[in-house]
Amino acid sequence: MATGQASSNPVPAMRTHPPVEHAVVVIGPQYLAQYPVELAVSTKLLTLGENDFKVADINGTVIFHVKSKLLTLHDRRYMKDASGNTLVNLRQKVVSVYRRWEAFRGESKEDKDLLFTAKKSKLFQYKTGLDIFLPNSKGGGPDFKMHRKHSLKSKVLETDNFGVTVYPNVDYAFIIALVVILDEINADRSGED
Numbered sequence: 001m002a003t004g005q006a007s008s009n010p011v012p013a014m015r016t017h018p019p020v021e022h023a024v025v026v027i028g029p030q031y032l033a034q035y036p037v038e039l040a041v042s043t044k045l046l047t048l049g050e051n052d053f054k055v056a057d058i059n060g061t062v063i064f065h066v067k068s069k070l071l072t073l074h075d076r077r078y079m080k081d082a083s084g085n086t087l088v089n090l091r092q093k094v095v096s097v098y099r100r101w102e103a104f105r106g107e108s109k110e111d112k113d114l115l116f117t118a119k120k121s122k123l124f125q126y127k128t129g130l131d132i133f134l135p136n137s138k139g140g141g142p143d144f145k146m147h148r149k150h151s152l153k154s155k156v157l158e159t160d161n162f163g164v165t166v167y168p169n170v171d172y173a174f175i176i177a178l179v180v181i182l183d184e185i186n187a188d189r190s191g192e193d
Contacts, residue, residue, distance in 0.1 A: 020167060026115055026134070026174035027087055027105075037166040039063075041179060053183075055176050064173065066180050077180055078107070079173070088115065088177050092184070101181045116174075118181050121145065130182055146178050 023032055038058045053066035062082055069076035075092035086107050093100040099120045105113040114135045121129035131142035164179060166172040 020169045023169040024171055024174070026171050027177065028171065028173065031171045031173040032169055033166075033172070034168050036168060037172045039164045039166065039172065039176065040161065041164055041176070042161045043183070053176075053180060064176055066176075075184065077184070079177055079180070087173060090177060090181060099185050101184070103177055103181075116143075118146075118178060120185060130178065130185075132178065146182060 023029075025032060040056045040058075040060075042054050042056075044052045044054070052068055053064070054062050055064040055066075056062045064082070064087075065080045065084075067078045067080065069078065077090040078086050079088040079090065080086050088103050088105065089107055089109075091102050091104070091109070093102065101118050103115045103117070104110070105115055116132055116134050118130045118132045121131050130146045132144040132146065134143045137143055164175060166175045
């Protein structure tokens with residue numbers, strides 16, 4: 001190609017995800033990136049309908065494991081980093097109409113270590129949505145909302161692997177914790193539990 005001439009090959013389109021105005025840190029600032037973070041989530045069905053999750057980056061490096069604690073009064077999930085350190089424990093409230101889950105730092109159950117709560121947006125819903133509340137919320141509404149996008153492929157194939165894109169300056173460990181809760185609520189709704 002001669003200098004000064006435009007290339008005849010088109011440049012592929014690229015999605016851009018502008019950074020959020022203020023960083024969203026819930027689990028820790030070490031889980032923030034200045035660029036979109038692409039994660040692959042794979043689930044493994046265990047006995048008694050319990051799922052374990054592996055979360056890997058685009059290079060296939062596992063960065064989180066989520067393990068189930070079987071045969072407990074509360075449904076519990078433990079999110080661990082690649083070194084096996086427990087970052088968060090997710091616990092379903094036993095008596096809750098809206099399927100409320102609580103997330104605590106590490107293996108704590110203390111109120112002072114509560115990171116967030118999440119519940120179904122509506123009692124009856126086709127598309128599962130979550131309302132997420134931080135512990136020091138001042139307003140009456142949720143701090144965040146999340147929903148799962150269903151596709152024909154995911155319904156027909158019942159895929160256990162999927163990708164998650166986390167925007168820049170958003171705590172990707174927090175997003176994975178929400179994905180786990182959303183998956184558990186969907187599994188309960190479909191009778192997989």
